[in-house]
Amino acid sequence: MDKIARVDTLKCVGCGECTYVCPVGVLEVVDTKCRVNEGCIGCGACVDICNWRAITLVDEKDQKKD
Secondary structure (H helix, E strand, C coil), X not given: CCEEEEECCCCCCXXXXXXXXXXXXXXXXXXXXXXXXXXXXXXXXXXXXXXXXXXXXXXXXXXXXX
């Protein structure tokens, strides 16, 4: 099953650190919160860099339900 990043907007502080490590450039900060755009490959680089633990990897089918 493919994984993609999910952002917990209650934890995200909009620092933008994740946007610098994303190898496919699908993360952006909008209105002080990180947003995951289409094309996430589920590598986990953003999860590893997030000091606030605001980003997790979830099954792609579960993300589309939200």
